[in-house]
Amino acid sequence: xxxxxxxxxxxxxxxxxxxxxxxLELLGDKWTLLVVRDVLFLGKRLYGELMQAPEGFxxxxxxxxxxxxxxxxxxxxxxxxxxPLRYEYRLTAKGSDLFPLLKEMICWGNKYIQGTTVPPPxxxxxxxxxxxxxxxxxxxxx
Amino acid sequence: xxxxxxxxxxxxxxxxxxxxxxxLELLGDKWTLLVVRDVLFLGKRLYGELMQAPEGFxxxxxxxxxxxxxxxxxxxxxxxxxxPLRYEYRLTAKGSDLFPLLKEMICWGNKYIQGTTVPPPxxxxxxxxxxxxxxxxxxxxx
DNA sequence: CCCGTCACTTTTAAAAAGAAAGTGACGGGG
DNA sequence: CCCCGTCACTTTCTTTTTAAAAGTGACGGG
Numbered sequence: 001x002x003x004x005x006x007x008x009x010x011x012x013x014x015x016x017x018x019x020x021x022x023x024l025e026l027l028g029d030k031w032t033l034l035v036v037r038d039v040l041f042l043g044k045r046l047y048g049e050l051m052q053a054p055e056g057f058x059x060x061x062x063x064x065x066x067x068x069x070x071x072x073x074x075x076x077x078x079x080x081x082x083x084p085l086r087y088e089y090r091l092t093a094k095g096s097d098l099f100p101l102l103k104e105m106i107c108w109g110n111k112y113i114q115g116t117t118v119p120p121p122x123x124x125x126x127x128x129x130x131x132x133x134x135x136x137x138x139x140x141x142x
Numbered sequence: 143x144x145x146x147x148x149x150x151x152x153x154x155x156x157x158x159x160x161x162x163x164x165x166l167e168l169l170g171d172k173w174t175l176l177v178v179r180d181v182l183f184l185g186k187r188l189y190g191e192l193m194q195a196p197e198g199f200x201x202x203x204x205x206x207x208x209x210x211x212x213x214x215x216x217x218x219x220x221x222x223x224x225x226p227l228r229y230e231y232r233l234t235a236k237g238s239d240l241f242p243l244l245k246e247m248i249c250w251g252n253k254y255i256q257g258t259t260v261p262p263p264x265x266x267x268x269x270x271x272x273x274x275x276x277x278x279x280x281x282x283x284x
Numbered sequence: 285c286c287c288g289t290c291a292c293t294t295t296t297a298a299a300a301a302g303a304a305a306g307t308g309a310c311g312g313g314g
Numbered sequence: 315c316c317c318c319g320t321c322a323c324t325t326t327c328t329t330t331t332t333a334a335a336a337g338t339g340a341c342g343g344g
Binding site: 012013015016017018019020021022023024025026028029030033034037053054055056073094097098100101102103104105106107108109110111112113114115116117118 | 154155157158159160161162163164165166167168170171172175176179195196197198215236239240242243244245246247248249250251252253254255256257258259260
């Protein structure tokens with residue numbers, strides 16, 4: 001077996017083993033986290049609902065991001081009707097656990113980008129409990 | 143003066159007033175936060191040092207991102223020699239305050255992307271104190 | 285002089301984004 | 315039965331961005 005320098009041939013990592021670089025590989029663009037935002041904070045589940053975002057998703061971009069997030073295990077597709085077969089999108093634990101990241105984006109944005117909307121008091125706490133880290137703190141046992 | 147829907151003509155906001163969308167407007171790509179990572183965690187300050195990152199910056203991309211981060215007030219350029227005039231890059235408070243965001247990326251990446259490098263114990267705490275939020279919380283207290 | 289370093293800049297090709305129109309499965313109305 | 319409209323994409327085409335690579339200019343040293 002050959003191993004020269006950092007051998008990454010046989011694993012799933014991208015440009016390096018850095019967790020930041022690998023997270024950016026999946027989420028590092030202008031649209032992906034907006035999908036997660038809308039599902040997590042606004043409870044959107046349907047393609048048509050996601051298309052309504054004020055940022056104006058191009059439909060092909062939205063379809064592509066949904067596909068990628070599903071492939072990455074951040075979203076799951078569940079059928080919600082037959083005839084024609086239609087799916088809704090739900091966050092997995094991997095997806096819900098993006099909450100702290102999103103929260104920090106909101107904090108930083110509110111602090112440093114003038115004019116950004118500040119969420120109403122208590123809004124973020126409501127979602128805190130749905131994350132794995134939140135559940136850990138509230139002490140649900142096996 | 144026309145105002146249709148949400149008027150954003152006279153402000154500096156991008157696609158919407160959402161703090162997440164606006165943060166992504168600046169930081170939402172595969173490279174920008176890697177620059178911040180290297181300056182913040184690895185103490186890199188020179189163009190040549192940043193070029194050494196394992197992810198392999200294309201030189202034009204690095205130059206462009208440094209320019210954008212400086213324009214956004216995340217980095218500052220300081221001369222460190224004459225003849226020829228050369229500059230080093232330093233984080234502003236706006237830049238250091240990206241630490242919590244980066245930290246959450248590390249946590250999420252470590253948890254959900256197999257094989258990513260986990261920072262040594264105590265590594266992150268070291269930087270915690272340098273952020274504004276860290277300083278606000280009485281600087282150093284266990 | 286020529287060589288090498290540093291910090292970019294320019295050039296060019298490939299990839300991704302964005303706008304817009306098209307597709308297919310259906311349900312309802314006339 | 316035929317046409318209309320909805321939903322959830324897909325395709326096509328143009329523009330922009332990225333990426334790879336070569337080039338530039340100001341030095342300093344031998």
